[in-house]
Amino acid sequence: MNATTLNNKKSLELQRKAVKLIPGMTQLLSKRPDRYSRGVWPTYFKEAKGIEVVDLDDNRYLDFSIGGIGATVLGYADDDVNDAVISAINKGSASTLNCYEEVQLAEKLLELHPWADMARFARGGGEAMSIAVRIARVATGKDKIVFCGYHGWCDWYLAANLGKKGALDDQWIAGLNPNGVPKGLCGTAIPFYYNDIKSFEAAVNEAGDDLAAIVMEPIRNFYPNKEFIDAIHTMTKTKKVPLIIDEISAGFRICNGGAHLKLGFNPDIAVFSKALGNGFCCSAIIGKKQIMEYAQDAFITSTNWTERVGSVAALAMIDKFVKNDMSSHLVKIADMVWNCWDEAAKKYNLEIHIGGFKPMIHFSFNKNHACNIAYFTQEMLKKGFLAGSGFYSMFAHKEEHVQKYKLALDDVFKSLSIAISQNKVEELLEGAPAASGFQRIN
Numbered sequence: 001m002n003a004t005t006l007n008n009k010k011s012l013e014l015q016r017k018a019v020k021l022i023p024g025m026t027q028l029l030s031k032r033p034d035r036y037s038r039g040v041w042p043t044y045f046k047e048a049k050g051i052e053v054v055d056l057d058d059n060r061y062l063d064f065s066i067g068g069i070g071a072t073v074l075g076y077a078d079d080d081v082n083d084a085v086i087s088a089i090n091k092g093s094a095s096t097l098n099c100y101e102e103v104q105l106a107e108k109l110l111e112l113h114p115w116a117d118m119a120r121f122a123r124g125g126g127e128a129m130s131i132a133v134r135i136a137r138v139a140t141g142k143d144k145i146v147f148c149g150y151h152g153w154c155d156w157y158l159a160a161n162l163g164k165k166g167a168l169d170d171q172w173i174a175g176l177n178p179n180g181v182p183k184g185l186c187g188t189a190i191p192f193y194y195n196d197i198k199s200f201e202a203a204v205n206e207a208g209d210d211l212a213a214i215v216m217e218p219i220r221n222f223y224p225n226k227e228f229i230d231a232i233h234t235m236t237k238t239k240k241v242p243l244i245i246d247e248i249s250a251g252f253r254i255c256n257g258g259a260h261l262k263l264g265f266n267p268d269i270a271v272f273s274k275a276l277g278n279g280f281c282c283s284a285i286i287g288k289k290q291i292m293e294y295a296q297d298a299f300i301t302s303t304n305w306t307e308r309v310g311s312v313a314a315l316a317m318i319d320k321f322v323k324n325d326m327s328s329h330l331v332k333i334a335d336m337v338w339n340c341w342d343e344a345a346k347k348y349n350l351e352i353h354i355g356g357f358k359p360m361i362h363f364s365f366n367k368n369h370a371c372n373i374a375y376f377t378q379e380m381l382k383k384g385f386l387a388g389s390g391f392y393s394m395f396a397h398k399e400e401h402v403q404k405y406k407l408a409l410d411d412v413f414k415s416l417s418i419a420i421s422q423n424k425v426e427e428l429l430e431g432a433p434a435a436s437g438f439q440r441i442n
Contacts, residue, residue, distance in 0.1 A: 003382045006430065010056040011042045029173075030069050032435075036388050037374035039431030040381065048076035050396040053386060064337070064385050064405050067392040070249055070360065073275035073330070074320060075396025081278045084316035085309055093308045101311040108318055109286050112257035113270065117289035121282065122305050125248040125273030126152030128283035129215075131300055132269050135285070136213035136242045139294040144207040146190045146200070149217035151246050159185035167191050174436070194222055197231045204235055215244045218259040221355050229264050242268035242291050248283070251275060253330060253359050256322050278317040282310030326395050333393040333402060334359035340406045347410070348417035359393040370433035371425045375416055378430055383408040388434075 015033060019025045026032050026043075033041040042055035051063045053076070067073070074081065088101075106119040122128045129151045137143060150172030151157045160167040161178040163186045168176050171191055192203040194216075204211060214236055218224070236243045245267040250259035252275040260267055268291050273283035285292075320326075338354060341363050345352045351366040365372040373389050380387035385408055419425045426433070 002384065006040060006378070006381060007057045007059060008040070008042055008055070011044055012039070014056060015043055028069065030066070034432065034435040036065075036377045037429070037431035037434055040374070040378045040429075041431070042381070042386075050075045050077075051394060051401060052076070059381075059384075061381070061384055061386045062401055062404065063394075064380075064387045064391055064401075066388070066390045067394045068279055069274070070392050071274045071277070072279045073252055073326070073394055074278045074317060075394045076279070078278055078317075078320070078396075080320050081280070081313050081316040084312050085280060088308045088312040091308075094306070098306055099308040099311055101308060101315060102306070105284070105311045105314050106286075108315060109257075109272075109284055112318070112322075113261070113286055115266065115288070116270065116286040118292035119284055119286045120292070120295055120300070121284050121311065122302065123281040123283060123307075123310055125271070125283055126154050127302075128271045128273055128285055129244075129246060129248070130154045130156060131295075132244050132271050132285050132287075133213065133215065134298055134300060135269065135287070135291060135295050136244060138298045139291050140212045140241055142210045142212035142241075144188050144190065144210045145213050145215055146192055146203040146207050146211065147215040148192050148194050148200075149220055149246060150249075151215060151217075152248075155181045155185060157189060159187075160189040160191050162186040194220065195225055195228045197228060200228075200231060200235070204239065211239050211241050213242050213244050215246065217246045218250050218263050218265050219254075219357050220249070221357070223357065224263055224265075226264070233266060236268070242287075244269045244271065246271050248273045249360065250357075252317075252321055253327065254357070255327050276317065277310055277313040280309055280313035282314045284314070321395075324395065329395060330359035330393045333397045333399075334361050334391065336399070336402045337361065337391050337393070337405070340402065340409055344406075344410050344413040348413045350413055350417055350420075356390075360390075361392075362390040364389055368420075368425065370436065371429065372416060372420070374429055374431060374434045375419065375425050376412055377434070379412040379415065380408060383412070 033043045044056050045053050046056055047054040053061045053063050102121055109119055110116050120131060122131060133145060133156050145156060158176060158178045158181045161176060162181060162183060190203045190206050192200040214232060232243060245260045245265055247258040247270050251272045253259060255262045258270050260270060269285060269287035271285050276282050276284060335358055338361055341354055352363045353366060354363045356362045377388050385405060419428055
């Protein structure tokens with residue numbers, strides 16, 4: 001699509017209806033149109049295949065944004081995963097009995113992670129992290145969690161913002177409101193910062209003798225240094241508490257399994273979701289037997305954790321990921337996109353910062369980011385691309401797709417540079433500037 005104006009009438013009509021019916025408009029913050037440019041971003045899709053997305057107004061886009069929010073690592077509607085899922089549905093996705101595929105999935109995950117002995121399954125990432133934290137608290141008989149990174153919407157995590165307003169601001173997104181979180185949880189979640197040993201030691205000291213677990217993502221924006229990893233491992237041994245690695249975003253990106261395998265972390269529990277089911281709901285908590293067995297001493301159970309589709313999708317995804325050496329492809333594609341951003345920015349004198357780990361990368365404008373990224377998104381939509389400040393590569397991304405993206409990017413960065421020099425970016429916006437932080441949408 002190459003257009004001078006956007007055809008988004010049906011999308012905008014449904015957005016106006018949705019905001020009246022659904023608090024916050026969508027179920028996921030990252031899929032709200034205001035994260036890109038409200039009034040421009042299409043928000044809803046009716047078809048998605050490979051990296052192509054079709055919106056309600058029949059616009060076709062190549063997705064160079066955050067690929068199903070990181071859930072569709074193979075690409076949309078992958079044939080192999082879909083075939084496995086359709087077969088499972090035709091045989092019955094739920095029964096009074098358990099699906100045998102969950103045992104196969106446990107075996108497969110433990111084969112990829114030889115340090116782990118047992119597995120439990122859920123369907124969402126946030127609930128899986130809550131399960132992991134629950135198990136750790138039962139195992140240690142203690143309450144306080146020290147953590148680094150983003151770990152979901154649940155009470156145990158948001159409790160960090162009860163004791164200190166904005167405690168989570170530098171972990172992922174600013175302004176996360178702990179309303180509805182029991183005030184009695186104040187002081188039970190204590191943040192520290194990645195590669196910052198002093199902040200880590202301070203958090204552990206604050207937890208004192210009530211430390212139940214250390215929770216962290218293996219990687220997000222920076223690679224870990226050895227001294228930081230060593231400090232984490234030393235502390236878990238000294239305090240005799242489990243290390244929980246949250247692989248919900250990082251897992252099945254840079255290697256066959258969790259990123260911790262490549263980065264050098266030695267967890268007691270690791271948690272997976274997102275890429276695990278390639279868009280179908282599945283999450284996994286794997287760990288050492290001496291910790292995982294405590295799940296039997298807690299009430300951790302749900303009917304929908306036993307349905308068949310999630311396990312079958314995960315098995316098909318893992319099989320295809322491993323056979324195709326996908327991690328190298330994902331990294332290569334992200335490296336190409338990174339270079340596209342860097343080269344075009346330098347060519348047109350745009351000051352940007354590029355970060356993240358390949359294959360999950362992002363860029364930001366050093367000045368007036370909200371308006372500049374909204375303009376970028378708006379003009380890339382006209383050229384047939386879903387594009388914002390982030391890019392998560394999928395196996396379905398091919399080099400020829402990147403070349404098309406590069407041509408469109410060059411053209412839009414050029415026009416943005418001119419608009420900036422003329423101080424006209426804001427008046428050229430057809431929608432609102434991109435929102436940052438957490439805020440009400442209506």
